[in-house]
Amino acid sequence: MDNRKHIEVCFTPGEYEYFKDEYEIVVVIDVLRATSAICAAFHNGIKSIIPVSTIEEAQEYKDKGYLVGAERKGQIVEGFDFGNSPYSYMNDELKDKEVVLTTTNGTKALNIAKGAETVVVGSLNNLDALCEWLVEQNKNTLCLCSGWQDKFNLEDTICAGAISEYLLSTGQFTSDEDSSIAAKYLYLSAWDRYMGFLKASSHRRRLKNLNLNEDIKYCLTPNQTNVIPILKDGKLVKL
Amino acid sequence: MDNRKHIEVCFTPGEYEYFKDEYEIVVVIDVLRATSAICAAFHNGIKSIIPVSTIEEAQEYKDKGYLVGAERKGQIVEGFDFGNSPYSYMNDELKDKEVVLTTTNGTKALNIAKGAETVVVGSLNNLDALCEWLVEQNKNTLCLCSGWQDKFNLEDTICAGAISEYLLSTGQFTSDEDSSIAAKYLYLSAWDRYMGFLKASSHRRRLKNLNLNEDIKYCLTPNQTNVIPILKDGKLVKL
Numbered sequence: 001m002d003n004r005k006h007i008e009v010c011f012t013p014g015e016y017e018y019f020k021d022e023y024e025i026v027v028v029i030d031v032l033r034a035t036s037a038i039c040a041a042f043h044n045g046i047k048s049i050i051p052v053s054t055i056e057e058a059q060e061y062k063d064k065g066y067l068v069g070a071e072r073k074g075q076i077v078e079g080f081d082f083g084n085s086p087y088s089y090m091n092d093e094l095k096d097k098e099v100v101l102t103t104t105n106g107t108k109a110l111n112i113a114k115g116a117e118t119v120v121v122g123s124l125n126n127l128d129a130l131c132e133w134l135v136e137q138n139k140n141t142l143c144l145c146s147g148w149q150d151k152f153n154l155e156d157t158i159c160a161g162a163i164s165e166y167l168l169s170t171g172q173f174t175s176d177e178d179s180s181i182a183a184k185y186l187y188l189s190a191w192d193r194y195m196g197f198l199k200a201s202s203h204r205r206r207l208k209n210l211n212l213n214e215d216i217k218y219c220l221t222p223n224q225t226n227v228i229p230i231l232k233d234g235k236l237v238k239l
Numbered sequence: 240m241d242n243r244k245h246i247e248v249c250f251t252p253g254e255y256e257y258f259k260d261e262y263e264i265v266v267v268i269d270v271l272r273a274t275s276a277i278c279a280a281f282h283n284g285i286k287s288i289i290p291v292s293t294i295e296e297a298q299e300y301k302d303k304g305y306l307v308g309a310e311r312k313g314q315i316v317e318g319f320d321f322g323n324s325p326y327s328y329m330n331d332e333l334k335d336k337e338v339v340l341t342t343t344n345g346t347k348a349l350n351i352a353k354g355a356e357t358v359v360v361g362s363l364n365n366l367d368a369l370c371e372w373l374v375e376q377n378k379n380t381l382c383l384c385s386g387w388q389d390k391f392n393l394e395d396t397i398c399a400g401a402i403s404e405y406l407l408s409t410g411q412f413t414s415d416e417d418s419s420i421a422a423k424y425l426y427l428s429a430w431d432r433y434m435g436f437l438k439a440s441s442h443r444r445r446l447k448n449l450n451l452n453e454d455i456k457y458c459l460t461p462n463q464t465n466v467i468p469i470l471k472d473g474k475l476v477k478l
Contacts, residue, residue, distance in 0.1 A: 011391055014253055018389050150257050152250060152418040178440055179391040186421060189428060201417055 004174040006140045007167040009160040009183040012147040013109045023142035025134065026113040027122040027163060030146035031155040032207060033084045034071075034106025036123040036219040041089035041099075042238045043125075043225035048098045049236040051107040061100040069101040074210045086125075086218050098235070105146035113144055114231060121229035121236065124159050124219065129226040131166035133239070138172055143183075154186070154201040155220070158194060161187025162222075194220065243413040245379045246406040248399040248422040251386040252348045262381035264373065265352040266361040266402060269385035270394040271446060272323045273310075273345025275362040275458040280328035280338075281477045282364075282464035288475040289339045290346035300339040307339040313449045325364075325457050337474075344385035352383055353470060360468035360475065363398050363458065368465035370405040372478070377411055382422075393425070393440040394459070397433060400426025401461075433459065 010019045020026075029035055038049060052058050055070060055077060062068040062080065069082045076083035084103045101107055113119045122130050122143065134141055143163055145156035161183035167173040168184070175181060190197040198220065207216055218224075228239040249258045259265075268274055277288060291297050294309060294316060301307040301319065308321045315322035323342045340346055352358045361369050361382065373380055382402055384395035400422035406412040407423070414420060429436040437459065446455055457463075467478040 011250065012254065015251065015390060148417070151254060151416065152421065154417045154421060157417075157421065177390065178387070178393040178396075181440070182391065182393060182396065182421070182425060185428065186424065189424065201420070 002174065004172060005138055007143070007164050007173040007175055007180065008141075008177045009143045009145065009157070009164060009180040011145050011152045011157060011179050012150055013112045013144065014150050016112050016144055019142055020116065022140060023116065024139035025118045025120065025137060025141045026116040027120055027130070027134070027141065027143045028106065028109045028113055028146065029122045029143055029156045029159050030103070030106030030109060031123055031159050031219055033086060033215055033219050034101070034103040034146065035121045036125050037084045037086045037089055038101070038121050038229050038236060039123050039125045039225050039227055040086035041094065042227040042229050044090050045095040046089065046099065047096045047237075049229070050098065050100045050234065051110040051236060052100060052102045053108050053111045055102060058100055058102040067094070067097060067099040069099060071103045073104060074207055074212065085212070085215050087215065105148060109144055109146040110231065114234070119231040120239070122159065122163060124162070124222045125224045126227055127159070127162060127222045129223075130228055131163055133228055134163070134167060135170050135172060141167065141173070155198055157183045158187045158190055158198070161185070162191065241413065243411060244377055246382070246403050246412040246414055246419065247416045248382045248384065248396070248403060248419040250384050250391045250396060250418050251389055252351045252383065253389050255351050255383055258381055259355065261379060262355065263378035264357045264359065264376060264380045265355040266359055266369070266373070266380065266382045267345065267348045267352055267385065268361045268382055268395045268398050269342070269345030269348060270362055270398050270458050272325065272454055272458050273340070273342040273385065274360045275364050276323045276325045276328055277340070277360050277468050277475060278362050278364045278464055278466055279325035280333065281466040281468050283329050284334040285328065285338065286335045286476075287337045288468070289337065289473065290349040290475060291339060291341045292347050292350045294341060297339055297341040305339045306333070306336060308341070310342045312343060313446055313451065324451070324454050326454065344387060348383055348385040349470065353473070358470040359478070361398065361402060363401070363461045364463045365466055366398070366401060366461045368462075369467055370402055372467055373402070373406055374409050374411060380406065380412070394437055396422045397426045397429055397436075400424070401430065
């Protein structure tokens with residue numbers, strides 16, 4: 001009998017319903033840029049982040065005096081304090097603060113996954129630290145890609161493929177969903193030249209048009225931090 | 240200005256709503272086995288196929304005296320005339336007949352797409368004939384993969400990648416969805432050894448367990464026919 005744990009990949013939030021309930025740990029991934037920014041925020045000493053799905057919820061928190069980040073389609077929503085650029089969170093004024101965040105894709109995925117036993121935040125920035133922790137946990141694990149407006153995207157898939165490959169290489173884990181096989185394959189084919197590969201990514205092109213090249217470089221640079229943000233009682237905190 | 244037409248790939252029926260209305264032609268793909276069986280049926284002289292989504296609808300047609308195929312989870316549903324094995328349709332008794340078909344994934348995808356201007360059936364079996372016809376049409380084209388129970392599958396994606404690559408190679412078409420880029424990439428990486436690659440496919444393993452190896456070999460053999468089934472007034476007919 002095969003008693004290895006599963007590491008699988010779900011390409012979009014919309015498909016999560018076909019995966020949920022089988023995984024003790026869900027890793028939410030939004031490489032460009034929500035989960036990269038969240039890792040940067042905790043690396044820089046933020047106390048907690050409350051992820052919300054809608055601009056309306058974000059506005060309610062803002063009215064109560066919270067610091068609130070809001071991003072839609074790659075840009076800061078007018079009237080809010082920041083968007084989802086990692087550089088917005090490298091700010092001493094945010095140390096030990098609680099902030100609220102809503103983004104196009106990433107916070108939506110976090111909210112969809114919140115019923116899972118354990119929800120953590122993954123990005124290329126915290127890749128090795130996260131993978132080591134996942135191996136220690138030895139639980140059935142699902143990488144939930146945030147995608148772009150409910151569609152598949154390449155950068156989240158390649159990050160999920162990198163996590164899968166790390167876990168599979170220990171021999172403790174197995175994969176059998178076709179999405180997991182494809183993610184691992186795209187990662188193995190793309191890693192050495194993934195900046196070039198991601199140039200072909202529609203979302204990367206979209207951000208490039210918004211002059212967000214520095215953000216993109218940051219988000220695509222692995223292992224800049226050891227933090228693992230985890231969802232506790234509706235708030236992200238540092239594990 | 241780029242006036243090339245788009246060739247894009249949608250991985251699952253559930254994501255179709257984010258793509259529809261932008262494409263004049265939708266190619267429905269269910270390599271294992273519905274669209275392969277449909278191509279085999281028209282190659283063997285069937286007159287028309289009425290695709291229905293549910294067993295209940297299929298039963299209503301059966302009660303009216305129609306020949307009805309019904310497949311769920313790889314097996315013929317009890318009480319029906321056949322399932323979705325291509326070999327079921329290589330039968331002289333079906334020549335010039337109208338039959339009804341419901342399958343786990345493929346007929347569902349056909350029904351989801353039926354609002355499009357033109358809906359045709361794609362498989363590896365009619366690959367080149369279909370691609371040549373699509374190039375002649377020169378319309379915005381979407382490959383809709385049927386997937387497996389609403390999840391991504393490899394064999395439909397690789398078939399969609401093969402169609403994309405053919406159309407892109409003419410210079411008349413362009414792709415910009417990440418799903419299209421991934422499909423093309425998986426196809427280009429997998430084609431020469433796609434039987435081996437598809438051994439890793441969960442659905443192929445599922446069918447192998449049902450002793451359907453002959454079906455799998457048939458479905459994965461390109462260009463066995465020139466037929467292009469097309470949806471007209473709710474029925475599939477030969478173009």
